[in-house]
Amino acid sequence: MKKLKDILDNYSGIDGYRVTEKTVLSYELFFVHRDLETVRSTDTTSTEVTVYVNHGEFEGESAFHVFKSMTEDDIKAKIKSAAARASLVNNKPYELPGKGELTAELPTNLDGYEPKTLGRMIADAVYDADDTEGGSINALEIFIYRDTTRVVNSRGVDKKQTVNRVMIEAIPTFTDEKQSVELYEDYRFTVFDKEKITAEIREKMKEVADRYRAEKPGKELLINVVLRPFETAALCGQLSYDCNYRSIYSHANLHKEGDDLQTGDGDKINLTMRGVIEGSENSAFFDADGAPLSDKQIIKDGVVCGSYGPVRFGQYLGIKEPSGNLGCIELGAGTLEDEEIEKEPYIECVSMSGIQIDLYNDYIGGEIRLAYLHENGKTTPVTGISMSAKLSNVLSTLRLSKKTDVVRNYKGPVKLLMKGVSVL
Amino acid sequence: MPFSTYLDGIREDCRALVDELGRYFGYVSILGTDVRSAAYSADRRMTGARDSEGECGFVIKMHSGRSFYEYSCDDVTGDKKALAEKIVNAVRTDPELDGRRIKTSVIKDEPMKKDFVRETDFSDYTDEYLLKVCKEISDKLCEKDEKVLNGICAIQTHTVSKLFITKNRELSQHYGWANGVKYVIYNDGKMAHARKSEGAGTLAEIIEKLYNGLDGVIDLAKHLAKAQPIKPGVYDVITDSSITGLIAHEAFGHGVEMDQFVKDRAMAKYCVGQYVASPITNMHDGASATLSVASYFFDDDGVLAHDTQIIKDGVLVAGLSDLGSATQLGTEPTGNGRRDNYRRKAYSRMTNTFFSKGTDKLEDMIASVKHGYMLFETNNGMEDPKNWQIQCTAEYGIEIVDGKLTENYVSPVVMSGSVPELLKSISMISDGFEVHGSGFCGKGYKEWVRVSDGGPNLKARVKLG
Incomplete structure (x- = not known):
């Protein structure tokens, strides 16, 4: 980094620069059934340089990669070429984030273990849940990462953050002589807790056994549907994307400040973009520009009340203090209790192929791989169904649980109740 | 280069x-x-040129x-x-x-x-020229209709050099691929996005394709701004080649990736030699099966590119393997070992996946539908090879009534259901053929690689919602 910074500082044909260096150390285990198929380890660094050139009323920028294979002359040639490209790019000028130094690390206990020991402990935690008759874990992938990101720019930013994280991909399966079914489990954490991992996988083992017993409902339904955090996070992601400075600047946003998304009597949506959410691997202390992050509420009581995003597009929109590009989403808790959900028949989605949300076409839907139909005091696993609804109706009438959880970059209600959804 | x-x-x-x-x-x-x-782009407010x-x-x-x-x-x-x-x-x-x-x-x-x-023509074009193309197309799109909020054009070139060395083997390959897209954000009381993506081995082809069909993108945006949601149900559908490719890819391609056989994660493992599709159906995959974005000479395990016939006259005949899965199964690898990048593991992955063309005329296929939809433009899809369910999302559909395409557009359209039911319902296959080389494919939710898919038009019966 020092050599690269020296070259850039002394290069006369550019007016500014930003360097992003990401080092990833990983240890990975891949199991087929219970046997180890592949062991992987990585030690790689990727470096991207963006140079800025002012020309006339415009500012242009262009980026390139610096590889370990490059000599000093190679790097100088890349800078020259990028500067020439930048002089062809006619964008509105903006100011890079100014002086700031930081070294930060997300809280973790993962760095207290040797990777090979931690890998085995995680595998043990997963396979401890593999004790159901007819059940098995047909595949398991464990990724232990230590990511260090450093951003340096020509205005004095020099920030570094480190995230220790684990991703598990497990395939719980249930098999007998008639058929075999599976579910997909993607579980991520920054703090190792053996019991929590085993409990998470055990829950999936139970669900996959239910998928085996699941049947397609005999008729089309117009029914309440409950979403879990993974799908609720996807919905929040779509709503937040619409409030990003970049979407607004490029005219891609559907909603604007003051728009009321909820005309009905459901729980009101309160959506806040955050830099750090405890337990989320997506937490960050600064964004890709090295800009500090300020949490920002974007929807208050169902009404769009703000926007967020990269400094550049914030400045383009005339925002005095841009928030920085916040990566975590918090949806405020609602008032919904389980007893209230039970008052009417409902379908509780457990696994979807991928929820489809289309703001422009006012649509929410998707194929459901496993759900529970709760009706007349009975719970029946169902599969082979698809749901669809008008998104505006869902937003207006949705109910949100009091209980919250953290899943990936989302913190919020564990249940989102959609009313009157078509299920085929 | x-x-x-x-x-x-x-x-x-x-x-x-x-x-x-x-x-x-x-x-x-x-x-x-x-x-x-290298990526070049222009829209109403910004331009870009970068690695x-x-x-x-x-x-x-x-x-x-x-x-x-x-x-x-x-x-x-x-x-x-x-x-x-x-x-x-x-x-x-x-x-x-x-x-x-x-x-x-x-x-x-x-x-x-x-x-x-495999030579490219990328060095024949300067940064200045490619940016000018993007800007011109963006401007033309914006000028065509006052309801166009933004017109976007982007070009990307991708140049690959790979070296593979073992004790006995030393291979190198060098090739390139180019992509382009034109894209419109349109507001006619309702917002709509319309796009046309292109892929080709040369920039000359990409530039020509980008300049063609500007009116078509605007016309599509106009229709999408008036599109309604579809009434959920089971319909006769005609697919365009993009949706044909999506079905090939999601419905069956993932299910014959043989690392899934090793893990007992694919129903297809137990169906080799059996009818899995209508007897008029043939399907291929391979880096050498056609020229498109996934056409390489050897895979990331150093295995030479193949053209693998997966389905022959409706019968499943072969799967796709990387070195690791083939070694475990005791079979020959098929040149499908691919990595997201050098930091990631190689898995069995699709390359260029397509249904072979048939003998029917598209107009006869449309004429045969009493009430249904013609489906266009891949949005996304999700595989479920174990349970043989699919979800494929088309950007839009056009209603067919009494054998004729109407002006009624529906969007989005989510196809779902059982893979064998869908494949066995294929009743007509057109004599046209197109493969689309602008896609990416993940394994589960990660490991992204460039893929193409396509084929002829299909007539099938599926659940839409």
Whole structure:
């Protein structure tokens, strides 16, 4: 980094620069059934340089990669070429984030273990849940990462953050002589807790056994549907994307400040973009520009009340203090209790192929791989169904649980109740 | 641009490291990658010209007779003995896992030395010219209708150099691919997005395709701004080649990736030799099966490209394998071992996947539908190879009534249901054929690789919602 910074500082044909260096150390285990198929380890660094050139009323920028294979002359040639490209790019000028130094690390206990020991402990935690008759874990992938990101720019930013994280991909399966079914489990954490991992996988083992017993409902339904955090996070992601400075600047946003998304009597949506959410691997202390992050509420009581995003597009929109590009989403808790959900028949989605949300076409839907139909005091696993609804109706009438959880970059209600959804 | 001079100059270091690691492992390979990408874009308010995704590094694959080991790094120069020791230490496992290893057959390391090149015309075009093309197209789109909020045009070139070395094998390949897209954000009381993506081996083709059909994108945006949601139900559908490809890819392609066979994750494992589709159906995959975005000369395991027939006259005949899965299954690898990049593991992956053309005329197919939809433009899809369910989302559909396309557009359209039911419902296949080389495919929710898919128009019966 020092050599690269020296070259850039002394290069006369550019007016500014930003360097992003990401080092990833990983240890990975891949199991087929219970046997180890592949062991992987990585030690790689990727470096991207963006140079800025002012020309006339415009500012242009262009980026390139610096590889370990490059000599000093190679790097100088890349800078020259990028500067020439930048002089062809006619964008509105903006100011890079100014002086700031930081070294930060997300809280973790993962760095207290040797990777090979931690890998085995995680595998043990997963396979401890593999004790159901007819059940098995047909595949398991464990990724232990230590990511260090450093951003340096020509205005004095020099920030570094480190995230220790684990991703598990497990395939719980249930098999007998008639058929075999599976579910997909993607579980991520920054703090190792053996019991929590085993409990998470055990829950999936139970669900996959239910998928085996699941049947397609005999008729089309117009029914309440409950979403879990993974799908609720996807919905929040779509709503937040619409409030990003970049979407607004490029005219891609559907909603604007003051728009009321909820005309009905459901729980009101309160959506806040955050830099750090405890337990989320997506937490960050600064964004890709090295800009500090300020949490920002974007929807208050169902009404769009703000926007967020990269400094550049914030400045383009005339925002005095841009928030920085916040990566975590918090949806405020609602008032919904389980007893209230039970008052009417409902379908509780457990696994979807991928929820489809289309703001422009006012649509929410998707194929459901496993759900529970709760009706007349009975719970029946169902599969082979698809749901669809008008998104505006869902937003207006949705109910949100009091209980919250953290899943990936989302913190919020564990249940989102959609009313009157078509299920085929 | 020729084959990477960096990779060319590091062959001896790779050979020396293979030799050194050969003291510890029966099989050692090194894949060196040098991938460069450039991206140009323009819209109403911004322009861009930059290097896009790129990589330059090494992945070393080792086999002990039981498990596989891999180490990814940025550099293989310097003291080979020290590097080999570092690698061996980095892939050590906890002793408690020592007794839990897969069983495999021996990896064949058949001798071959060859350099493969597919020329591009990328160096014929300057940055200035490509930006001018993007800006002109963006301006033309914006000028066509006052309801156009933004008109976007982007061009990307992708140049790949790869070097593969084992004790007996030394292969290199160099090729490129270009993509382009024109895109409109339109507001006619309701917002709509319309796009047309292109892929080709040369920039000349991409530029020509981008300039063509500007009115078509605007017309599509106008229709999409008036599109309604579809009434959920089971319909007769005619697919455009993009949706045909999506079905080939999601409904069946993922299910015949043979690393899923190893894990007992694919129903297809038990269906080889059986009818899985209508008897008029034929399907292929392969890096050498057609020229598109996934056309390489050898895969990331150093296996030469194949053209694999997956379905023959409705019968499942073969799957797609990487070196690891083939070694476990005792079969020959089919050249489908692909990595997201040198930092990631190789899996069995699709390349160019398509249904073969049939004999029906598209107009006859549309005329045969009493009430249904013609579906266009892939949005996304999700596989479920174990349970053979699919979800495929088309950007839009046009209603067919009494054998004629109407002006009624529906969007989005989510196809879902049982794979065998869908494939067995195929009743007509057109004599047209197009493969779309602008897609990416993930395995689960990660491991993104460039893929193409397509084929003729199909007539089938599916659940839409």
